[in-house]
Amino acid sequence: MRELDDLFNQYGRMLGRSATPSAAGRDSNSAEWRPVANISETAGHYLIKAELSEVARKDIDVSVHEGVITIRGERRLENRSGAEKHHRIESFYGTFTRSFTLPADVDETKIEAESKDGALTVRLPKTEVRKPRPIAVQVR
Template sequence: MSNLTRWNPINEFEDLMSRYNRMFGLSRTEGEGKDLFSRSDWAPAVDIKETPETFTIEAELPGMDKKDVKITVHDGVLSIEGERKHEEETKDEKLHRIERYYGSFTRRFTLPDNVDENSVKANFKDGLLKLTLQKAEPKEPKAIEVDIQ
């Protein structure tokens, strides 16, 4: 059986921008450089909503289970990572067309300053991942006086 890969020009552009940002040190996520020449074959669609108290991110992950998804917050960046496994052909079935995306994915979102990174709550039901992030007062920069030796 041959592997079918759907070409997505948007992924090509995102990959190019990601490389550009890493080259000029604009990337805020740690460990991204090790994936310099790899990219996801697909990325779930997301909706981002805002209320006076919260931000909500909803990601479509049909056919996936919550154990296949990992959510992290590091240095002001929220990452959603996961993998949708490909169904294998069996003796009784023959695949004629594959239009759904399979494989691993990563989505990263830079969080605004007014988000409490410790407040992220996740809910996964019927293939929809819903993240709720509470707003907080933006952190005021602190001036630190340094003694001269």
């Protein structure tokens, strides 16, 4: 098991980053981390689903500015008693930020976000698409 872990960590170092959370977690319980996010689309809206297990709703901030939606937050390391000894912590703790450029057809005034069961779901409704119609211009 240790050899496989070392192989992943060596691979990550070759790429200039940690291949597993444990590589950063060995030296520190806190790090800037990046939650996984999936973006999908239906006829009426876009959805952003971010995995935010162990992140309290009060520690999540969602904002929109100049066509960019930003999700910020913090996963806090729970207070641990001296009776519990951890051999390995693979979860990242600390602050995070994810930003996504919004498509032009998003109605920024109707965006909704819900945090439930360790996931954040942001619903981005589309604006009504105006159908092109011919306009007659009088020639003088």
